[in-house]
Amino acid sequence: xxxxxxxxxxxxxxxxxxxxxxxxxxxxxxxxxxxxxxxxxxxxxxxxxxxxxxxxxxxxxxxxxxxxxxxxxxxxxxxxxxxxxxxxxxxxxxxxxxxxxxxxxxxxxxxxxxxxxxxxxxxxxxxxxxxxxxxxxxxxxxxxxxxxxxxxxxxxxxxxxxxxxxxxxxxxxxxxxxxxxxxxxxxxxxxxxxxxxxxxxxxxxxxxxxxxxxxxxxxxxxxxxxxxxxxxxxxxxxxxxxxxxxxxxxxxxxxxxxxxxxxxxxxxxxxxxxxxxxxxxxxxxxxxxxxxxxxxxxxxxxxxxxxxxxxxxxxxxxxxxxxxxxxxxxxxxxxxxxxxxxxxxxxxxxxxxxxxxxxxxxxxxxxxxxxxxxxxxxxxxxxxxxxxxxxxxxxxxxxxxxxxxxxxx
Ligand code: GCO
Ligand code: MG
Numbered sequence: 001x002x003x004x005x006x007x008x009x010x011x012x013x014x015x016x017x018x019x020x021x022x023x024x025x026x027x028x029x030x031x032x033x034x035x036x037x038x039x040x041x042x043x044x045x046x047x048x049x050x051x052x053x054x055x056x057x058x059x060x061x062x063x064x065x066x067x068x069x070x071x072x073x074x075x076x077x078x079x080x081x082x083x084x085x086x087x088x089x090x091x092x093x094x095x096x097x098x099x100x101x102x103x104x105x106x107x108x109x110x111x112x113x114x115x116x117x118x119x120x121x122x123x124x125x126x127x128x129x130x131x132x133x134x135x136x137x138x139x140x141x142x143x144x145x146x147x148x149x150x151x152x153x154x155x156x157x158x159x160x161x162x163x164x165x166x167x168x169x170x171x172x173x174x175x176x177x178x179x180x181x182x183x184x185x186x187x188x189x190x191x192x193x194x195x196x197x198x199x200x201x202x203x204x205x206x207x208x209x210x211x212x213x214x215x216x217x218x219x220x221x222x223x224x225x226x227x228x229x230x231x232x233x234x235x236x237x238x239x240x241x242x243x244x245x246x247x248x249x250x251x252x253x254x255x256x257x258x259x260x261x262x263x264x265x266x267x268x269x270x271x272x273x274x275x276x277x278x279x280x281x282x283x284x285x286x287x288x289x290x291x292x293x294x295x296x297x298x299x300x301x302x303x304x305x306x307x308x309x310x311x312x313x314x315x316x317x318x319x320x321x322x323x324x325x326x327x328x329x330x331x332x333x334x335x336x337x338x339x340x341x342x343x344x345x346x347x348x349x350x351x352x353x354x355x356x357x358x359x360x361x362x363x364x365x366x367x368x369x370x371x372x373x374x375x376x377x378x379x380x381x382x383x384x385x386x387x388x389x390x391x392x393x394x395x396x397x398x399x400x401x402x403x404x405x406x407x408x409x
Contacts, residue, residue, distance in 0.1 A: 002026035002063045002099065007055040007092060009037065009047045012382035014349035018043045018394050019321040021377055022050055022091025024099065026063050031102060033063070034377055035094030036290045036324030039087040041395050043387070049088035053077070058092065064103075066096040070296045081269040086293045093294030094327050094373065101372035108327075108373055112299060112334035119364035120332035122343035123148035123211055123236075127163045130154075131199050138200065142208055146363035148236060148340055150211040153196050155189050158182055159399055161215040161409070180397040184407055186218040190226050197233035209236035211340075216243035216266070216408045224249070228257045236340070237262040237284050237313070243408055244272055250281040262286045265315040273301065277308050284339045288315035295327050302335045311339025318344045322354035326373040329358050329365050341365055353382045 006025040013019060020037040037046050057076055061069060070093050074080055101108040109115060124141040126149050128134030138149045152162030159182035193212065200210060212235060214223060223241045230238060239262040242249045250261065262284035267273050268291050276282045285305050289298045302312050312335055314328040325344065332341050343360060351357045356375040359366045368374045387394070398406045 002028050002031055002103070004058050004061050004063050007050060007058050009050045009091070010377060010379060010382055011043060011047065011387055012353060012385050013387050014353045014382070014385040015318065015347040016388055017318045018387045019319070020046050020087070020091070021321055021323055021382075022088075022095050023377070024058075024063065024092060024095035026099065031063075031099060033095030033098030033102070034323045034373065034375060035091040035096075035098065035294065036321045036327060037087045037091030038290060038319055038321045038324060039083050040319035042084060044393060045084045046087045046091075049084055050091055054088055054092055063096055063099050066093065066100065066296060069093075069096060070293070074293065083268055083291050086268055087290045090290035090292075090294030093296050094290075094323065097295050097327075097330075098372035098375075105371050107367055107369055107371060108295070108330040109333040109367065112330060115333045116336050117333060117338065119361070119366045120329055120338065120341040121148060121364050122146065122341050122360065123150050123209070124343055124363070125150050125152070125162065127152045128154070129163070131196065134196070135200065135203050138204060138208070141363075142204070144363065147207075148209040148211060148363070150213060150342075151196065151200055152213065153192065155185075155192055158184050158188065160184070160189065161217060162213055179400060181399060183402050184217065184399050185402060186222055190218060190222050193226060194229045194233075197230060197235070201233050206234075210234075211236050211239065211262075213239040214241050216240045216246075220246050220249045224253045224256060227253055227259045227261070231257045231259045235259055239263070239284075239286060240265065247272065247276060250276055251279070254281050260284065262313050265291075268292060274304070277305055277310050280308055280310070282310060284311050284313040286313050286315055288320065289327055289331075290320070290324055291315075295330070298327075298331060299335075302331055302337065306335070306337040309337075311337050313339045314341060316342035316344055318346070320344070322346055322350060322357040323373060323375055323377070325365070326356070326358055326375040329367060330373065332365065333367060349385065353378055353385065 008023045010021045018040045020043045022035045022037045025032045124146045126138040154160045154163035237260045260283040263282045264286040
């Protein structure tokens with residue numbers, strides 16, 4: 001019976017993105033596990049939660065008791081949920097699954113029921129400053145074998161999510177505003193997006209699956225209008241049409257359009273996602289697994305979704321660590337109701353720090369078939385990439401409308 005001897009956090013930013021990993025060590029010298037605890041906007045708060053609260057709570061416990069450890073740690077703060085505590089829990093929970101897989105000599109997906117598919121189809125991110133650049137970038141992915149492409153285009157002069165054009169441009173910025181980045185207005189964006197998909201459908205044809213992320217940027221009634229207008233372009237999904245605070249709008253939009261809806265990267269607890277699933281108001285669950293507490297919660301959530309026809313589309317940007325991507329992949333392979341996996345192509349440095357980072361091939365993510373999560377962490381290399389200096393420690397600066405009002409990022 002392996003006993004937990006240490007619960008440590010490792011902070012590293014090989015590609016400039018702040019990643020937090022939890023390492024759980026046992027009294028069996030070679031037996032340890034890794035979990036993702038990356039909350040990139042508040043990483044130091046997660047480190048404190050792990051080191052000061054979870055580590056003393058868990059040392060001496062049998063690492064095999066994953067469910068009991070999860071349940072006990074979850075209520076040990078009395079006040080629970082939220083991204084800080086959930087990420088801390090996730091670091092431990094995923095590490096315990098990693099350990100259990102290593103003990104069994106099997107990849108974790110085997111413990112979850114085995115493979116439903118050979119690999120997990122990915123969607124790539126194509127972006128552009130204009131239609132030509134976006135179309136070219138989408139084509140590049142299609143030529144590499146991708147069948148799913150998310151398309152985001154800059155709205156000229158504004159800081160548009162996902163388009164790469166976040167820098168401050170003088171063009172639209174009123175001189176009286178002291179902005180840290182270009183402003184944002186929902187109107188021009190809502191007028192542009194349908195034209196963008198008209199162009200892409202005509203140029204790229206019917207076969208490719210197109211996706212788009214609204215990133216909760218638009219007032220709800222404008223978002224409903226957008227979802228209706230986009231129906232004719234047959235998106236694979238439209239993501240984060242509303243903010244979690246506006247969840248009730250899903251009841252309204254659902255009656256008006258069959259545009260498939262993906263939601264949930266910002267969710268942190270059951271009260272947010274259970275009603276949307278049980279009432280069949282969304283089509284894809286986009287949860288960021290470490291933000292809901294880790295693999296144990298995510299596998300329950302996936303099972304619940306299966307009964308209501310909701311498919312999985314786990315959040316997979318660069319601020320999910322390679323350990324988190326490895327955890328996503330275990331569920332992608334084992335869950336019948338898999339929908340799609342978001343891809344992030346990690347740079348060479350990150351892949352060196354994390355040997356075993358899941359491989360991308362032919363537009364899909366593949367398991368390396370190693371026991372546990374199949375991933376390791378080179379601690380001495382990780383130490384060479386400390387968190388970058390930043391006045392806000394990684395927190396996001398405000399984005400404002402032309403009148404100065406702060407909007408959601
Ligand atoms: C996505 C997301 C990300 C988030 C990021 C926040 O769909 O991939 O919206 O790009 O903005 O993970 O840290
Ligand atoms: Mg998103």
